[in-house]
Amino acid sequence: MSGLSLILETARRALMTQQAAISVTSHNISNASTEGYTRQRANLSATPALWERYGYVGTGVEVESITRLRDGYLDGQVRYSNSIESSATTQQNVLSQVEASFNEPSDAGLSSAMTAFFNSWQDLSTHPEDSSSRNAVIQQGTLLSQGFQRLHTELTQEYNSMNDDIAGTMSSINQLTSEISDLNTQIVAAQTTGAEPNDLEDARDSKLDDLSKLVNISVSTDTGGSVVVSIGGMTVVSRGGAVALTTAVVGGQTQIVTAKDNTKVNVTSGELGGDLTLYNTTIPGYLSKLDELAGALINRVNTLHSAGYGLGTPPSTGTNFFTGTTAADMSVNAAVAADPSLVAASQDGSPGDNQVALAIANAANDKVLTGNTMTVAQFYNSLASSVGSDINSAGSTATSTQLVLTQLENQRSSVSGVSLDEEMTNLIQYQHSYDAAARLVNVADQMFQTVLNMVQ
Amino acid sequence: MRITEGRIAYDILNSVNNAREKIVDLQGQLASGKRVQKVSDDPAASETIMRLQASLDRNTQYQKNVSDAQGFVDSASSSLDDLNSLLTQVQEILVQAENGQQTSAVVALGNQVDGILQQAVSIANTQFNGKTLFGGTQTTTTPYALTTNPGPPATTTVTYSGNSGAITYAVGDGATQQVNTSGADAFGGTALFNLLIRVRDNLQAGTLPSAADQAAVKTSAATLMAAAGKLGTYSQSLTTTSTHLQSQETQLQSLMSSTRDTDVAEATLDLTNRQTMLNAALQTAAKILPPSLLDYLS
Numbered sequence: 001m002s003g004l005s006l007i008l009e010t011a012r013r014a015l016m017t018q019q020a021a022i023s024v025t026s027h028n029i030s031n032a033s034t035e036g037y038t039r040q041r042a043n044l045s046a047t048p049a050l051w052e053r054y055g056y057v058g059t060g061v062e063v064e065s066i067t068r069l070r071d072g073y074l075d076g077q078v079r080y081s082n083s084i085e086s087s088a089t090t091q092q093n094v095l096s097q098v099e100a101s102f103n104e105p106s107d108a109g110l111s112s113a114m115t116a117f118f119n120s121w122q123d124l125s126t127h128p129e130d131s132s133s134r135n136a137v138i139q140q141g142t143l144l145s146q147g148f149q150r151l152h153t154e155l156t157q158e159y160n161s162m163n164d165d166i167a168g169t170m171s172s173i174n175q176l177t178s179e180i181s182d183l184n185t186q187i188v189a190a191q192t193t194g195a196e197p198n199d200l201e202d203a204r205d206s207k208l209d210d211l212s213k214l215v216n217i218s219v220s221t222d223t224g225g226s227v228v229v230s231i232g233g234m235t236v237v238s239r240g241g242a243v244a245l246t247t248a249v250v251g252g253q254t255q256i257v258t259a260k261d262n263t264k265v266n267v268t269s270g271e272l273g274g275d276l277t278l279y280n281t282t283i284p285g286y287l288s289k290l291d292e293l294a295g296a297l298i299n300r301v302n303t304l305h306s307a308g309y310g311l312g313t314p315p316s317t318g319t320n321f322f323t324g325t326t327a328a329d330m331s332v333n334a335a336v337a338a339d340p341s342l343v344a345a346s347q348d349g350s351p352g353d354n355q356v357a358l359a360i361a362n363a364a365n366d367k368v369l370t371g372n373t374m375t376v377a378q379f380y381n382s383l384a385s386s387v388g389s390d391i392n393s394a395g396s397t398a399t400s401t402q403l404v405l406t407q408l409e410n411q412r413s414s415v416s417g418v419s420l421d422e423e424m425t426n427l428i429q430y431q432h433s434y435d436a437a438a439r440l441v442n443v444a445d446q447m448f449q450t451v452l453n454m455v456q
Numbered sequence: 457m458r459i460t461e462g463r464i465a466y467d468i469l470n471s472v473n474n475a476r477e478k479i480v481d482l483q484g485q486l487a488s489g490k491r492v493q494k495v496s497d498d499p500a501a502s503e504t505i506m507r508l509q510a511s512l513d514r515n516t517q518y519q520k521n522v523s524d525a526q527g528f529v530d531s532a533s534s535s536l537d538d539l540n541s542l543l544t545q546v547q548e549i550l551v552q553a554e555n556g557q558q559t560s561a562v563v564a565l566g567n568q569v570d571g572i573l574q575q576a577v578s579i580a581n582t583q584f585n586g587k588t589l590f591g592g593t594q595t596t597t598t599p600y601a602l603t604t605n606p607g608p609p610a611t612t613t614v615t616y617s618g619n620s621g622a623i624t625y626a627v628g629d630g631a632t633q634q635v636n637t638s639g640a641d642a643f644g645g646t647a648l649f650n651l652l653i654r655v656r657d658n659l660q661a662g663t664l665p666s667a668a669d670q671a672a673v674k675t676s677a678a679t680l681m682a683a684a685g686k687l688g689t690y691s692q693s694l695t696t697t698s699t700h701l702q703s704q705e706t707q708l709q710s711l712m713s714s715t716r717d718t719d720v721a722e723a724t725l726d727l728t729n730r731q732t733m734l735n736a737a738l739q740t741a742a743k744i745l746p747p748s749l750l751d752y753l754s
Contacts, residue, residue: 033462096496104495105505105716115510119517122626126524129596130586350621352587352595358626364514365629377510385503388495395496406470410463417460424749 004451006050008444010060014437017044017061021430024066025423032418036206038068039418040198068198072221074412075205079212079219081405083269086213088398090274091282094158095391098286101154104384111384113147114297114364114377116140121361124345125354129311134340141321141332148294152327155287162279166254169214169272170245176211177229177242180204184226184239191225215270232266234258253280282390287327289383294327296368297376301360308344308356315349316342321360461748468741475734482727485718492716501715508712515705518627522698524585525625525635529691531584532635536642536684538579542572543677546655550665550673559662566659573652577602577614580639580649592638593621599639600649612657614649616640627697635690642683648676 021042031037045064049056103109120140124133183204190197204227211217211229220228222239229237236243244259254276256265267273302320309315319342324330336342345357369379485491495502549565557565580600582589591599599618605611620640624632639645651672655665 032460099495102495105492105502105509109506111506111510112513115513119513122517122521126521126625127586346593348593348621350593350595350619351597352591352623353593353621354623354625358624358632361626362630364510377507381503381506384495384506385499388497388499388502391496392499406467409466410457413460413463414458417458417462419458419460421749422458424753428753 004444004447006057006059007447008441010058011437011440011444013047013060013062014440015434017042017063018430018434018437020063020066022427022434025427025430028418029420029423029427032420032423036202036209037418038070038198038202038205038416040066040068042066065196066198067196068201069416070205071412071415074408074415075208076219078405078408078412079209079217081401081408082209082212083216083273085398085401085405086271087269087274087277088394088401090271091278091394092391092398094162094274094278095282095387095394098155098158098283099387099391101151101158102384102387109384110144110147110151110380111377113140113144114380117144118361118364121357124343125357125361128345128354128357129351131340134343134345137343138332138337138340142337145322145324145330145332148290148327148330152287152290152294155283155290156328159279159283159287162275162283163254166247166272166275166279169275170247170256173211173214173272174242174244176207176214177237177244180207180211180227180229180237181242183207184237188225188239213271215272216268217270231256232268234263234265236265286383286387289379291326291328293369293376293379293383294330295325296379298322298324298330300363300366300368300376304356304359304363305344307347308359309346309349309353310344311341311351315346315351317344317349319344464744468737468745471737472734472741475730475737479727479730479734482723482730486720486723486727489718489720490716491718491723505712505716508708508715512705512708512712514629515701515708519698519701519705521625522627522633522694522701525627525633526691526694526698528584528587528589528623528635529687529694531582532589532637533684533687533691535579535582535589536637536680536687539576539643540677540680540684542576542579543673543680546572546652546673547670547677549659550655550670553659553665562659562662562664566656566661569652569656569659573602573649573656576652577649580643587623588618589636590639590642591618592636592640593623594618595623600646602649612653614646614653616646627694628701631697633690633693633697635694637683637686641686642680644676644679648680651676 021044024040024042028039043064043066044061047059047062049058051057104111106112117140120133120137124130124137127133183200187197187200187204190200208217208219208227208229215231217229217231217236222228224239226239227237228235228239231245234243236245245256245265246259248255248257248262250264256267256272256276257263258265267276302322305321306318309317310319319336320333321336321343322330323333333342346353347355364377365375367373367375369376374382484493492498492501492505546569549568553562553565577600580590581598587595588597588599591597594617597617599616601615601617603613603615605613616639618639620638622634622638623636624634627633643649651669655669655673658665658669
């Protein structure tokens with residue numbers, strides 16, 4: 001084919017190609033604000049030339065392919081940072097609630113309650129014979145016990161809600177991996193036709209980004225176009241499908257295992273990683289310290305108290321002031337609460353003696369914790385401030401990773417984002433080409449007319 | 457680098473958000489007057505604040521203890537003063553009796569001593585704020601009781617139900633202060649009252665006082681004064697402690713303020729700065745968001 005028909009054919013190809021290019025541009029413009037959309041490009045190439053006596057004659061243009069502009073390396077970086085960031089943010093958020101439970105520094109926290117408790121013993125020491133001082137000691141003891149119980153309950157609630165969070169995150173992860181596996185199947189099927197299923201790939205990348213916020217993943221692509229997703233070395237999505245995950249408790253620690261054969265999956269970051277750290281380590285750590293503190297306080301006060309004497313004839317002795325051994329069950333001995341005369345202030349049974357009351361008041365300064373190196377107040381203050389430090393360290397990880405993420409997202413958007421200015425420029429370019437090609441049809445038409453007129 | 461519209465919008469939103477976040481934080485600090493409102497605001501400072509608050513609370517308690525102790529010591533002191541002047545009266549009576557009186561006059565002097573005895577016992581049984589002053593740590597039992605056996609001859613015995621226990625108050629971290637002197641210390645247990653009974657009985661029987669009795673009254677007065685002297689020392693020490701506690705409170709409060717409170721000048725300046733930055737971000741947003749190639753295409 002040559003001559004006029006070739007011109008017409010070339011013009012037709014140009015029209016169709018520019019149309020295709022404009023349609024890609026319009027797809028880009030339409031999705032300029034779509035989350036996870038990757039800009040597409042119509043790759044144009046010249047169609048094979050024809051050999052004529054005088055040389056090769058061009059035959060026009062065609063759309064060779066429509067491809068996504070995406071940098072796989074940046075995707076990997078973004079996903080890695082996503083995992084770190086959401087792990088830190090999860091911890092920061094949950095710990096902020098823990099911090100609110102501690103409610104320090106304030107007049108309503110345990111620190112004030114402990115001081116008030118010990119001060120009430122000093123009050124008793126100045127009036128050991130007086131029943132109102134005894135009632136005050138019982139009241140402060142009750143408030144202190146309630147303070148410990150309240151904090152313990154709130155931390156336990158937080159702990160239990162972490163369990164729900166983990167279950168929720170797990171089901172999201174399983175959902176996402178099975179969706180990614182489905183997309184794998186669709187994409188592989190589409191690719192056998194030779195075309196790039198760009199929008200399916202966008203959807204899969206989007207899901208991978210979502211998944212990376214939940215758990216630490218690494219992603220690779222196999223030769224067939226399927227992505228292979230693994231968590232801590234364990235493959236969870238491959239061409240063969242998705243591996244369902246579940247939780248198991250091993251040695252008191254909640255672990256993530258495969259549902260099929262209970263193989264441990266090494267989760268280190270992401271929301272799930274943050275949840276696991278909180279659930280396995282951080283919150284139980286606070287709870288055990290709180291129990292240790294309550295235990296030491298109860299023990300110290302009881303030791304001093306049971307050696308002392310209350311009022312009455314004969315004066316009572318050997319009474320424990322507190323019952324319970326932990327923050328959860330700490331309470332003022334019911335017998336003492338019912339009979340204030342059982343409060344032991346005296347070391348020898350005389351009603352005006354206050355040595356035991358003084359000793360208990362002084363127990364505030366007794367180093368009874370951490371191998372007898374810390375007072376109850378020091379221990380509690382360091383516990384409360386460790387919550388603050390934990391929040392700050394999670395917060396600074398979150399902030400710095402957010403900065404990295406912003407930078408990465410900027411780079412990613414620089415590669416994959418839709419720039420309207422650019423699309424408009426392309427549009428004008430394609431439109432002009434289209435105009436020119438139409439003109440070509442016109443010219444060819446006129447040439448045909450001329451030839452036909454010659455024949456007439 | 458290619459810059460896309462989506463990122464521009466995101467970046468502007470981000471910087472506006474950041475500026476707002478900081479502004480809210482600063483406003484909170486200014487409104488509450490506290491720089492540290494929760495532990496994570498400054499963990500190290502929070503620990504200091506909790507420690508300082510506990511010290512302040514304890515300081516308040518110690519000041520309360522000290523003022524309570526002052527009351528007790530002062531009350532005991534004035535009781536001892538009263539008793540001392542009673543003993544002086546007894547000494548005068550003994551001098552009068554020696555100066556050769558008629559028997560009836562000596563008996564009358566004996567009756568006076570009886571009155572003094574009753575007063576002395578009543579003073580020794582004084583209570584302060586629900587506590588006996590001179591019963592040692594037996595603060596709820598009346599320390600001295602006079603019992604008259606009808607006889608004949610009628611005899612009076614005195615019993616001491618207190619002990620020699622010391623009452624100590626906490627007046628500082630690890631610091632205690634004794635506040636009482638017991639009947640055993642100040643009156644030699646029952647010695648003073650037995651002496652008064654003997655003198656009274658002798659005078660009422662018309663017997664002139666012996667030199668030994670006169671000397672004994674002086675000795676009792678000396679014991680009394682020694683105890684009063686001890687109380688004086690306690691009182692002085694309490695005054696010193698009180699002054700010390702007050703200056704400690706001032707120091708603690710100033711430390712607390714510098715650790716916890718917002719530096720208003722600094723925070724205000726910072727707030728102004730942040731607001732300027734927010735305005736700048738918003739103005740930039742208003743300027744750069746609208747224009748694109750679309751504005752120039754017709």
